[in-house]
Amino acid sequence: MTSRPLVHIIAGSVRAQRLCPRIAAWVAKVGAARVPLALEVVELSDWPLPMDDEAGIPALGVYGSERTRAWSEKIAQADGFVFVTPQYNWGYPAALKNARDHLHREWRGKPAAIVSYGGHGGGKCAAQLNQVAQGLKMRVAPTMPGLELSDEAIRDAALDPARDFTAHVAAVEQAFDELAALLADQPAPAAAPV
Numbered sequence: 001m002t003s004r005p006l007v008h009i010i011a012g013s014v015r016a017q018r019l020c021p022r023i024a025a026w027v028a029k030v031g032a033a034r035v036p037l038a039l040e041v042v043e044l045s046d047w048p049l050p051m052d053d054e055a056g057i058p059a060l061g062v063y064g065s066e067r068t069r070a071w072s073e074k075i076a077q078a079d080g081f082v083f084v085t086p087q088y089n090w091g092y093p094a095a096l097k098n099a100r101d102h103l104h105r106e107w108r109g110k111p112a113a114i115v116s117y118g119g120h121g122g123g124k125c126a127a128q129l130n131q132v133a134q135g136l137k138m139r140v141a142p143t144m145p146g147l148e149l150s151d152e153a154i155r156d157a158a159l160d161p162a163r164d165f166t167a168h169v170a171a172v173e174q175a176f177d178e179l180a181a182l183l184a185d186q187p188a189p190a191a192a193p194v
């Protein structure tokens with residue numbers, strides 16, 4: 001039996017009272033019921049990466065910090081990704097950009113899906129994330145679910161994804177279907193540019 005492709009579900013926010021763990025867990029649950037992929041939630045809060053700890057160019061793959069080397073190993077293991085991220089001020093969180101920018105080859109050419117959330121679903125954040133993914137030649141699933149948070153969820157962190165996101169299940173399933181199709185058509189890893 002061949003092993004299932006490994007997909008990291010990257011939880012994109014790190015603030016103490018964040019909703020992201022609940023939402024990422026729900027996305028993982030919907031995905032696990034839908035596609036034969038090995039899904040693992042990766043909390044960026046478990047991977048603190050100072051913004052100034054790498055002197056060099058990540059595309060060269062030579063990392064000075066032990067933290068970056070560990071992060072590199074972690075991301076290199078994955079065959080694909082689902083980015084689950086809130087919209088912050090019409091963009092995506094700095095912690096997620098920083099985690100992306102610490103590496104290069106480890107992301108490059110791999111399939112990815114983007115699930116955003118916010119008061120209106122976080123579409124602007126998804127668009128930015130997609131643009132960055134295109135820069136890394138990632139193959140992005142065309143369906144990008146935008147999970148809408150109620151005022152109550154934003155104000156009081158009152159959210160039960162299984163109850164509140166029923167309208168979004170089909171889009172998340174579709175994104176997983178597309179991700180699985182992209183993974184089945186995996187090309188040889190692309191060479192990193194210099």
Ligand SMILES: Cc1cc2nc3c(=O)[nH]c(=O)nc-3n(C[C@H](O)[C@H](O)[C@H](O)COP(=O)(O)O)c2cc1C
Nearest residue numbers: 013017018019020086087088089090118119120154
């Ligand atoms: C710094 C910050 C900026 C935000 N900007 C937006 C925004 O542009 N659009 C939006 O719909 N919600 C915005 N919100 C509300 C978030 O959608 C909501 O707080 C959500 O729970 C954030 O995700 P998190 O709990 O995982 O951090 C913002 C929240 C924070 C903390």
